[in-house]
C-alpha cells in the first residue's frame with residue numbers, strides 16, 4: 001500500500017513501517033456526529049466518562065449492557081421489552097440475545113406511516129416512480145393478507161427472483177410480518193444458481209420476475225423461470241407468483257404444468273383486514289443469504305430477525321450517520337447482502353432509491369446526474385463501479401453539484417488508497433469517502449466508518465461498536481498493536497452471528513466455515529493489519545488468497561493498489577499465487593484485462609514491475625504478467641482469486657451459479673503448463689524479429 005514501506009525484516013509476513021496516510025475527510029463539527037451523540041447518551045445513562053470513540057468501543061466489547069443501550073438509542077419497537085441482554089454460550093452455538101423479548105422486524109423497518117416518500121424506484125430509461133411510507137405499508141398489508149390466505153405460516157420459506165424494486169421490498173416485509181423466512185436472488189442469476197439455493201431451502205412460495213431490461217436489452221426470463229419451477233415443484237413449492245413484465249406491465253406465462261398465479265390474482269385472494277406484525281423472539285429466523293462459494297453448492301446462511309435489525313440499523317445510524325429524511329442509494333441487486341443492509345435506511349426514517357439496470361446505460365453520466373438531482377445523501381457502490389468512472393475520465397462535479405452527498409461508500413472488495421484519493425478529489429470536499437467490511441456471513445460490518453473521526457485514504461476508520469474485531473497471528477496471538485498483518489477474527493458474541501446454515505445437521509459446515517482455525521473464535525478469512533499511527537484498519541485481501549513467494553506473505557490488494565494508477569488503460573486485474581505439484585516455491589502471476597482493445601506491451605509490463613518495486617519492494621513483483629480477455633467475477637462483482645489460483649496450480653473447477661462469467665475460468669487452465677506457454681511466446685517474439 002502506498003502508506004507503508006516494507007522493511008528488511010523478512011522472512012514471514014513483512015514488517016511494516018507505518019506512516020499517517022493522506023487525510024481525505026473530517027467532520028466540520030465532530031460533536032454533532034451521531035457516534036458522539038451516542039457516546040454522550042451512554043455516558044449520561046450510566047454516569048460514565050467515556051472520552052472518545054475508542055473508549056466507547058472498549059465499553060461496547062466489555063460490557064453486555066452496550067447492546068441494551070443500543071436497543072434504547074435506536075428505539076427498537078417491541079411488544080415484550082427485554083429484561084436480559086444475553087444467555088452466554090460459545091460463539092459456535094450462536095448465543096441468544098434479548099431472551100424473552102418479542103418484536104417484529106418488518107414493524108421496525110416500516111417505522112414511518114405518513115405521506116413522505118420512502119422509496120423512489122428508478123430504471124435505466126430515466127423513468128422513476130415514488131412511493132410514500134403509507135402506500136408501502138398498504139402494499140405490505142395486501143401482500144401479507146394474500147400470503148396468509150394461501151397458507152403461509154411462521155417459519156415457512158418465501159423465495160424470490162426479483163429486481164431491486166418496490167415488489168421486492170413488499171414481498172420481504174410481508175413475509176417478515178408473518179414470521180416467514182425470506183430469501184432472494186437477482187434476475188441475472190442462472191437457473192442452476194437459483195436451483196442450487198432454493199432446492200436446499202425448499203420454499204413454499206416463489207415470486208419471480210418474467211421480463212426485465214438490462215443495458216437496454218429486453219430479457220425474457222420465462223424460459224429460466226419455467227426450468228426453475230419444473231425442478232422446484234418436486235421440492236415443496238406450493239405457490240408460484242409471476243410478477244408482470246417490468247417493461248410493459250403485462251402478465252407473461254411460463255411453460256409448466258404447475259399452476260402459477262399472476263401478482264394481481266394472488267393479491268385478490270387476501271382478506272381486507274389490518275396488517276398484523278407477528279410478535280416473535282429476537283432470535284426468530286428472518287432471512288437466508290448465501291455464501292459466494294465458487295464451486296459446490298452455496299451455504300445457506302440463516303440470520304435472525306433481531307440480529308439483523310439491530311446490526312443493520314446500527315451500521316446505518318452510527319456507521320453511515322444516517323437519520324430521518326436522509327436519502328440512501330445503494331447500487332445493489334437483490335442477491336447481495338447490501339440489499340438487506342440497505343433496509344436499515346428505512347428503519348431510521350430515510351428514503352431509499354431502488355435502481356434496477358445497468359448504471360452505464362444509456363450513459364453513466366445520466367446515472368450520476370440522477371444521484372445528484374435526487375439529493376442523495378448516502379451513495380453506496382463497488383470499487384469496480386468507481387474504477388469505471390475513473391477509467392472513463394468522468395468528473396462527477398461537471399454533471400451535478402452533489403451538494404446533498406454526505407457519504408460515498410465503496411464496499412464489496414478492498415478499496416485501495418488511490419481509489420479513496422480519487423473519489424475524494426472528484427466529489428465535494430464535504431463528502432465523506434469511506435468503506436466498511438463484514439459481508440454476507442454477518443450481514444453487517446466488523447470495521448467501517450466513524451463520522452466523529454478523520455478519514456484516511458485506504459483505511460477503515462474504526463472497529464465497529466460491539467464487534468470485538470482483532471488481528472491474530474498464526475498462533476492465535478493478538479497482534480493489534482504491532483502493525484503486523486494477520487487474520488481478522490471476532491472473539492466475542494454479537495447478535496448477527498448466524499443462527500447456522502440451513503440443513504447443516506450437527507453444525508459441521510458452520511464449524512468448518514468460521515471456527516476451525518482458532519478454537520472458540522470466529523475467523524473471517526480476511527488478511528488485515530492495524531496502522532498504529534492512526535488506529536485505522538487495512539485489509540490486504542482474503543487470507544486464503546495470500547501470496548507467499550519465498551515465504552514473503554502479502555495480500556493481492558497491495559498489488560491492486562499499485563495497478564490503480566493505470567486505470568485509464570487497464571480495466572481489471574487478478575493477482576494470484578501459483579504452486580503446482582512440481583514447484584518448490586510459489587510464484588505470483590498477475591493477469592491483466594486491458595481497456596478498449598489495448599495491448600499489454602513489454603514496455604507496459606516493465607513499467608508495472610517498476611511501479612510495484614517502487615511502491616512495495618522487489619519481492620512483491622509478480623514473476624509473470626499476462627494479458628487476459630476476462631477476469632472471473634462473482635455475481636456480486638468480486639474477483640474469484642481462489643478458483644484461478646487452484647486452476648493454474650493444477651485443479652479442475654466446476655463453477656457454481658455464483659460465478660458471473662463461468663466460461664472465463666477456461667482461459668486460465670493453460671497457465672498450468674507455464675513453461676510451454678513461455679516457450680511459445682518466445683518463439684512468437686523471435687518470429688516477429
Ligand SMILES: CC(=O)CC(=O)O
Pocket residue numbers: 337338411412413436437438439440444445
Ligand atoms: C459491507 C460488506 O462487507 C460488503 C461485502 O463485502 O460484501
